[in-house]
Amino acid sequence: MKTSASIVLRQQNGTAEQNSSGLIAPGMAVSYVVRFNPDSLSNFEDRLQVCSEWNSFEVVLQATRPPPMLSLPDVIECGYCILQGTKKQILKVMNSGGDSSFCFSSDAQRPLPDDERELIVTPFTIKPKTFSLRSGECQDVSIVFSPEAEESYCSEVYLFCDNGDAMRYCMKGEGTAATITLASINDNVVNNDSPFMTNNTLLTFDELSVGGVSGKSVTYYNPTEVAVRFHWRLLTLNQDTGETMTDGSVFGVTPAQGSFKPRAHKRFNIEFHPNVAASYKTQMQLVLEGVNANSAVKHPFETTTPVLDASVDSFGFFSSGLFSDAIDKAASEQVAAVSVVEAIGAAKPLDIALHPAVIANLSAPYVAGAMLLSQRQIHLVNNSMCSAWFCFDPTEEDTRMIQTGSTVQLQQLAKLRTKQVEDEARIQERGLRVMFSPHMGCVNPGSTVVVTMQYAFIRA
Numbered sequence: 007m008k009t010s011a012s013i014v015l016r017q018q019n020g021t022a023e024q025n026s027s028g029l030i031a032p033g034m035a036v037s038y039v040v041r042f043n044p045d046s047l048s049n050f051e052d053r054l055q056v057c058s059e060w061n062s063f064e065v066v067l068q069a070t071r072p073p074p075m076l077s078l079p080d081v082i083e084c085g086y087c088i089l090q091g092t093k094k095q096i097l098k099v100m101n102s103g104g105d106s107s108f109c110f111s112s113d114a115q116r117p118l119p120d121d122e123r124e125l126i127v128t129p130f131t132i133k134p135k136t137f138s139l140r141s142g143e144c145q146d147v148s149i150v151f152s153p154e155a156e157e158s159y160c161s162e163v164y165l166f167c168d169n170g171d172a173m174r175y176c177m178k179g180e181g182t183a184a185t186i187t188l189a190s191i192n193d194n195v196v197n198n199d200s201p202f203m204t205n206n207t208l209l210t211f212d213e214l215s216v217g218g219v220s221g222k223s224v225t226y227y228n229p230t231e232v233a234v235r236f237h238w239r240l241l242t243l244n245q246d247t248g249e250t251m252t253d254g255s256v257f258g259v260t261p262a263q264g265s266f267k268p269r270a271h272k273r274f275n276i277e278f279h280p281n282v283a284a285s286y287k288t289q290m291q292l293v294l295e296g297v298n299a300n301s302a303v304k305h306p307f308e309t310t311t312p313v314l315d316a317s318v319d320s321f322g323f324f325s326s327g328l329f330s331d332a333i334d335k336a337a338s339e340q341v342a343a344v345s346v347v348e349a350i351g352a353a354k355p356l357d358i359a360l361h362p363a364v365i366a367n368l369s370a371p372y373v374a375g376a377m378l379l380s381q382r383q384i385h386l387v388n389n390s391m392c393s394a395w396f397c398f399d400p401t402e403e404d405t406r407m408i409q410t411g412s413t414v415q416l417q418q419l420a421k422l423r424t425k426q427v428e429d430e431a432r433i434q435e436r437g438l439r440v441m442f443s444p445h446m447g448c449v450n451p452g453s454t455v456v457v458t459m460q461y462a463f464i465r466a
Contacts, residue, residue, distance in 0.1 A: 042069050048170035072104030074139065074167055084130070084151040084179035086231040091296045093151045093179070101139035107168040109136045114174075116166055127161045129153050130177045153181025182230050184294055186344045189227040189271055205344060211278040211351030218279070218392030224347060225273045226292070228266035235295040237263035238274075242288040256280055257288045257349055280353030292345040357389035358396070358449070384442075384457040388449035396449060398442040398457070 030036050044050060050069040055062055077100040087093035110125045110132050111117040124133040131150040139145055153159060158180045165173045188196050188205050211220050228234060238259045242251045254262075258277045266272055280286065361384070388394050441460045449455045 040067060044069065071169065072141075073169060073171065074101050074106040074108075075103030076101055076108075076139075076165075076173070078147070078165070078173075078175065080175060082149060082175060082177045084149060084177060086180050086182050087151050087153050088184045088230070088232050088234065088296065089153055089156060089181050091152070091184075095149045095151070097147045097149065098144050099139075099147050100144045101141060103141060105138075105140045107136070107138040109166045111164045111166060114164055114172065116172070125163070127163055127177070129159055129181075130161055130163075130179070132163065149177065151177075151179040153179060156181050156183050182232060184232075184234060184344065185229055186234070186236075186266065186292065186294065187227045187229060188224065188345060190223075190225040192222050193225075206346045206348070209276060209347060209349040211349065213352045213354060213391075214278065214280060215356050215390035215392045215394075216280055216283050216353050217356065217394065218353075218390070220278045220351070222276050222349075223273055224276065225271055226266070226345065227271050228268060231268045233268055234266045235264070236266060237293055237295065239291040239293055240288060242286055244282075244284050245287055246284040256286050257290070257351075259290055259347075276347065276349060278349065278351040280351065283353050283355045285350075285352040287350045288348070290347045290349070292347070294344055356392075356394050358394055359387040359389060361385040361387065381458065381460045384459055386449050386455045386457060388451055388453055388455075391451050393451060394449050395447070396455075397446040398459075 028036065042050075049071070050067075052067040054065045054067060056065060078097065082095075082097070084093060084095055109117055112125065112127045122135055124131055125135045126132075129152045131152070133148050133150075134145075137145050137147075151159075159178065161177050163175050163177060165175060167173070186205070188207065190196055191207055191209075207224065209222050209224075211222070214220055240252055240254055240257060240259070242254075242256045243249075244251070244256075256279065258279065260275050260277075264272070276290070278286075362382075386396060443458045443460075444455075447455060
């Protein structure tokens with residue numbers, strides 16, 4: 007026998023829904039409309055209990071969407087960074103799950119909406135703080151690590167999704183002091199165990215002739231795990247005239263700028279190439295870039311703190327104020343000097359002797375209207391300590407090339423001038439014809455060059 011059944015719909019808390027009960031005749035069915043009206047983008051789940059006179063059962067109600075899946079690693083390694091410097095790391099975050107919006111927070115509580123574009127969790131800064139990603143899209147997330155102390159850092163950050171989920175991430179980094187060690191001078195290893203060792207040095211160059219070149223070298227070592235950029239600052243004093251120069255025209259350092267690789271040596275060549283006879287003194291600062299000028303740079307030998315650009319006047323040599331603009335610039339650039347190389351040298355004029363001193367005697371007897379022919383050998387002796395270029399009866403171009411040209415350019419010019427002189431002798435005043443062979447050339451230190459001079463002097 008078939009009878010009608012009475013049913014009641016109840017929520018999970020046991021209360022009956024309004025208009026949710028009634029009778030179902032045999033062979034009949036009843037339909038209910040479930041309306042979903044969420045107040046957030048979270049996933050929802052509920053249950054309805056259907057009760058009758060004989061039994062009861064539950065109907066599960068779910069409203070979900072595909073969760074996001076980000077490629078952001080659980081542990082973000084920022085590596086090493088010099089104290090009070092900055093190290094920026096860009097992470098490309100891809101969402102391979104469902105569409106969603108995200109927000110970084112420094113604690114496990116869901117953050118309130120704000121207008122901040124970055125999140126600071128000392129010593130880390132994350133940007134952007136909020137972003138949205140559709141499925142398959144990418145977002146660049148930058149993390150800036152700025153350590154204040156020489157220690158290891160580990161900070162937690164939470165990433166909240168608009169579906170209510172929260173993901174925890176750990177950011178790690180290690181602060182290290184900027185340390186550059188003087189390793190050798192002219193390939194002679196420095197004794198780092200000496201209690202009197204400093205990171206500064208004095209180089210003395212032997213006296214040179216004008217135009218000569220003398221070189222020395224210094225090598226530094228970077229014992230840290232961080233690559234550090236550098237550049238050199240030079241100030242040279244002409245002790246005879248008081249003139250100062252910053253263009254490297256007397257002393258030069260190569261390379262003048264670059265980067266110290268982690269745990270690697272770098273060699274610097276220092277040249278003394280005077281172009282005017284005088285006594286010179288220079289100070290060259292090795293400056294680290296990206297280091298705060300007010301930070302404590304770790305001295306490799308645990309003696310005095312290295313002088314910073316911002317207080318360079320304490321050396322006394324720069325106290326003239328000539329570096330005032332450079333000091334302001336150094337402070338704004340956040341750089342510090344970790345080593346000073348002082349160099350002294352002197353230059354003397356070229357010592358070139360001409361033998362014989364009298365080249366030609368034009369007072370010899372002659373016949374009127376005749377041509378006086380003569381040939382004489384001239385010995386050029388170079389008593390200097392460097393090579394010297396010579397040119398007889400130089401043109402303006404010859405003079406300029408000898409003063410500014412390279413050795414290769416001068417050699418090419420010498421060949422050209424020799425051919426020109428062979429083709430046609432130079433004509434000077436009063437009918438004097440003179441030809442030198444070679445007309446132009448180079449005399450090595452301690453060497454002699456023989457030049458043949460042929461001349462004809464016509465008298466009326």
